[in-house]
Every structure is written in C-alpha cells, then in structure tokens.
Amino acid sequence: MSSTDSAATPTKPVRIEARDELDALVSEHDQVLLDIYTKGCTLCQSIEPVLGTVAKATDVVVAMINPKTDITIAEEYTVRSVPTLLLFDDGELVGRLDDGFQGAQAIIDFVEGGGQ
Template sequence: MATDTATDAGSTPANEPIHVDSADDLDALVSEHNVVLTDFYADWCGPCQMLEPTVETIAAETAATVAKVDVDANQQLASAYGVRGVPTLVLFADGEQVEEIVGLQGEDQLRTLVDSYTN
C-alpha cells in the first residue's frame, strides 16, 4: 500500500501541518488542496512558538491544509511572498493567495478566517 504523499492526498486536508521546503512543494500543495494556510515561521521566534499549537489545531479541526515554511531555511520562498516578519500567515483558496496576516493570531480569529473560505 502506498504511503501518504502529496499526490495521494488529493483535496483531502492533512490533519497535521506539512513542512514545505521549496516553492515547488508549496505550489503543489496549493494546487492540490482547496484551502491552504501557510505559516511562515522561525525557530527562534517566540510568537511563532506560541502560534504553533493554534496552527496544529487548525490543521486537525478545519477543512484547511496547513503548510509550515521555515523562513531561515527557505529565505527565497519567504521573500517571494513578501514575508518581512514572522509569524506571517498566508491563506490560499482555490489556488490564489487571498489573505496575509502578520503577527500572532488567536485560534478563533484563524478559525473564522479559514471557515470563511471552506464553508
């Protein structure tokens, strides 16, 4: 039996954040899933660490797929999306970037944002 890969996933959201290491990986996720919340973060960033349980909950409990991009390891990708500070959350719906939020967000705010594109 095949293991769960991006090509097997189809439009079913992943239940946990998916770590993305290239523009191609992110493009593939965005094209394969209806709604993708991308968390641009850094390991040294306190607010990013505080946001981690929230993005895990969003991945587990909503119809969105959550992607995580380490800005230190993927500086070109972060730059391509204009990320200037972390955490930055970029929401894609139907293959298009629809929202960008900079800074720590509450679970209710993120859930409402995601639900507005998934329902």
C-alpha cells in the same frame, strides 16, 4: 471541497522546505494556510499548537516553512515579520495575517471567511 481532497487533508501542520512543495500543496488542495516562521521566534513557537487546532477544525491544509530553507517565498510574499500566515484558495493568495500571535478562533474565522 471534494471528498477525495477531504480524505487527503492532513489533520496536523505539514513542514515544507521549498517552493515546489508549496506549489504542490496549493495545486492539490482547495485551501492551504502557510505559516512562515523562524527558529527561535517565541510567537512562532506559541502559534504552532494553535495551527494544529486549526488543521483539525477546518478542511484547510496547514503548512509551515522557515524562509531560511527557501528565501524566495519570503521575498515573493514580502514577509517582513513572523509569524506570517498566508491563505491560498483555489491556487490564489487570498489573505494574510501578519499581526503576530493569533488565537485558534481568529485563524479559523480568517480561513472560513476566505482570508477576510
């Protein structure tokens, strides 16, 4: 990651509302972790502070979107459950976690392992 990207990497999750905001983040940063959540989902609420830890511990940009604001994202990435985490690396989708709640270390390992 270049030093300019590193300086601009948020240290907490960024809430987005539309596909164009996701596209901008993915094009501006080497890695983006997208959390697809819904309001009222207890697992989604539980994972939010964990994502804050991930944002602080890694160089990944953590973004959050409720598919209610832009359903095309849920359709494009075939989201069947929440929370779903999608990892983009150099503009490409390289991994997904959709097994429910994950701890900070599991998500950090996922990000640092390039989605593996």
